[in-house]
Structures are given as C-alpha cells and as structure tokens.
Amino acid sequence: MKIMLIDEPLLKSVLTLATLIEARDPYTGGHTWRVSQYSVKLAQSMNLSHDEVFLVALGGMIHDLGKIAIPDAILNKPERLTDDEFMKMRQHPIVGVSSMSDHPLADLVRPMIEEHHEKHDGSGYPYGKHGEETNLYARIVSIADAFDAMTSSRPYRKGMPTEKALSILTEGAGTQFDPQLTPLFVDLGKKGVLDHILGHSAEGRLLVGCPACGPILALPKDKGDGDVVCCPNCTGKYRIHRKGDHYEAEFTGVLDPSMTARPDLEEVQDFLKESPRALWIPG
Numbered sequence: 001m002k003i004m005l006i007d008e009p010l011l012k013s014v015l016t017l018a019t020l021i022e023a024r025d026p027y028t029g030g031h032t033w034r035v036s037q038y039s040v041k042l043a044q045s046m047n048l049s050h051d052e053v054f055l056v057a058l059g060g061m062i063h064d065l066g067k068i069a070i071p072d073a074i075l076n077k078p079e080r081l082t083d084d085e086f087m088k089m090r091q092h093p094i095v096g097v098s099s100m101s102d103h104p105l106a107d108l109v110r111p112m113i114e115e116h117h118e119k120h121d122g123s124g125y126p127y128g129k130h131g132e133e134t135n136l137y138a139r140i141v142s143i144a145d146a147f148d149a150m151t152s153s154r155p156y157r158k159g160m161p162t163e164k165a166l167s168i169l170t171e172g173a174g175t176q177f178d179p180q181l182t183p184l185f186v187d188l189g190k191k192g193v194l195d196h197i198l199g200h201s202a203e204g205r206l207l208v209g210c211p212a213c214g215p216i217l218a219l220p221k222d223k224g225d226g227d228v229v230c231c232p233n234c235t236g237k238y239r240i241h242r243k244g245d246h247y248e249a250e251f252t253g254v255l256d257p258s259m260t261a262r263p264d265l266e267e268v269q270d271f272l273k274e275s276p277r278a279l280w281i282p283g
Ligand SMILES: [Fe+2]
Pocket: 063, 064, 092, 116, 117
C-alpha cells in the first residue's frame, strides 16, 4: 500500500478535463457521470476500499478524455464506422493517456483511460490484453461504459431497456467482459440499484429530451416546471413542463446563438465535496 496526498486544485483540474469531454460532445448527455456512478456501484459491491472506490469514480469520469481529439464526423456518426474511421476511434485511449501524461495525478487514472476498451478474450484495443492482464479498475469501467452506451438514447436511436442491456452483458461475460465482475453488475441492475443513475446527467439532474436533438438537456438542479432551458446542441430554448415523474420540453421558438456546450462546474463541485484528502492505494 502507498499513501498519496490529494491536492484539491490538482483534482479539480482532472475533473474539469473530464467535464470538457461532455462540452465537446453534448450528445453524450451525462455519459461520464453515469459511467462513474455505475463503476462506483460495482466497486462497492466488490467490497473495494473507500479509496479504491474513489479512484474508480474518478477514472469513470475521465476514461474517455481522448475523445476530445476524435472528429465530430466520426464521434457522432450514426452508421457503422469505416475501417479508417474505426482506426482513428481506436486511438482515443492512447490519446487520452498522452493528453494527461504530464499531469501529477495521471498515474491514478491512467489504466482506466488506457484499458477501458480491452476485452476479456483479448479482442479489444489498444493492446489486445487478455483477462486479468487488464487493470481491475479498467475492467470495472468497461462494464459500466458498455451498459451506459446501450441504455442511453442518442438522437438517432433510443436506448435499450435495462433488462436487455443486462442480458447482453451476461452473454458477453467471459468474452468481452470480466466473467467474475459481470454477474455482480447484472445483479445490481436486477435489484434496481442502478435505476436512479439511468436517465440522469448528475446527482438529482434529470435528462430531458430536446425535441430536436434527443435526451441531452441536463436540467440544472434549480430548474423545474415552467422554467426555460437551452439545448447545448441546437441552441433552442425550451420551456419544461412536468408530466408525472418526468419533464417534457416545448420549443419557445427562440434560439440562443451564444449558447455553447461548456464544462459543468456544478458537477465538479459535487465531486470535490466527496473526495478524500489522502488515498491509501494498492501498489
Ligand atoms: Fe471509450
């Protein structure tokens, strides 16, 4: 075990980088937060220490950092990627690591950035690592990442129901996913432990469907029935109406061209509140 002091401004800089991924690609609508939260639930069910759970939470937030360098045309392409495009996409774990290489906290999160697309049977990327050659935390994030990719909606397709995503994870246990960890995650899903994360972009922040772009409007905590929010993608202003347990967005007819996707500083502050001042970590 080694102890590592966590400097708050440094941690804040990692989190700000993580929120930039969302600012760069508003279609992800809270993907980084959800992957982080799903990863935390899995890590807790494995009885990892409080500090290791924190590392996994941080890695879940920053795992896709390298996507900042992937062109929009590839990142948002609804159709199957060509071989060339897929080759570029496959570089995002390496790009993520090199983007952070000089950061003093890089070692804490590197394996999750670098190895979250490795597969149990060695068919993943960037290295084709097998089984437990892949870092444990990266194997956790990989399951959380796949679950969120399947259950979250995109403008061109609706997310699949939880049960279907869980059964796909089960089918992939031992080929794509870690055969020991996957049943733990599936069990959490079946018990409803993941439900409060699904469809949210941060704690208590519901995702609402932009009628033009899909479910990417993250409602700030202080917004509610009758308030106006702006879509970071189409820049349309929408009035939100409560309909039972969810909200619907109605176009006000106004665009706000000054609106751009931006880092979510509220999310950074929420994360910092929970962070330890020092970590005891294996190694
Ligand atoms: Fe990724």
